[in-house]
Amino acid sequence: MFRAALQLSVSGARSLTRSRPQYTASVAARSYSHGKQETDEEFDARWVTYFSKPDIDAWELRKGMNTLIGYDLVPEPKILDAALRACRRLNDLASAIRILEAVKDKSGPHKEIYPYVLQELQPTLNELGIPTPEELGIDKA
Numbered sequence: 001m002f003r004a005a006l007q008l009s010v011s012g013a014r015s016l017t018r019s020r021p022q023y024t025a026s027v028a029a030r031s032y033s034h035g036k037q038e039t040d041e042e043f044d045a046r047w048v049t050y051f052s053k054p055d056i057d058a059w060e061l062r063k064g065m066n067t068l069i070g071y072d073l074v075p076e077p078k079i080l081d082a083a084l085r086a087c088r089r090l091n092d093l094a095s096a097i098r099i100l101e102a103v104k105d106k107s108g109p110h111k112e113i114y115p116y117v118l119q120e121l122q123p124t125l126n127e128l129g130i131p132t133p134e135e136l137g138i139d140k141a
Contacts (some may be wrong), residue, residue, distance in 0.1 A: 051082035077120035088128045
């Protein structure tokens, strides 16, 4: 019996000293797409088409604007024009004003961007009857 216990402990010690196979996770190689890059015109057209859908609902409008504002850019006035027209189709004045506020915020320290965007959108704002945050007095913090 003692011999059986000794053999068991020796075989147990051997298993501890035996080198175990080393398993390493394979390093995933990043395979970046070498596909066609979207041009600025294609990007603008994609978003204008998105906001011009006649059956767009309020959730899609908010989702689209959230995605668009998440990009590292200030949207072109033609994209904003389509978004404001979508707000008008939905009768959603609050979202239209929020879009203008978001553009002002995205302009950041570049003080010349927001006035340019407002200048380009002024005919649309007048046509749709959308006041700017400045006209409403809500631009002051």
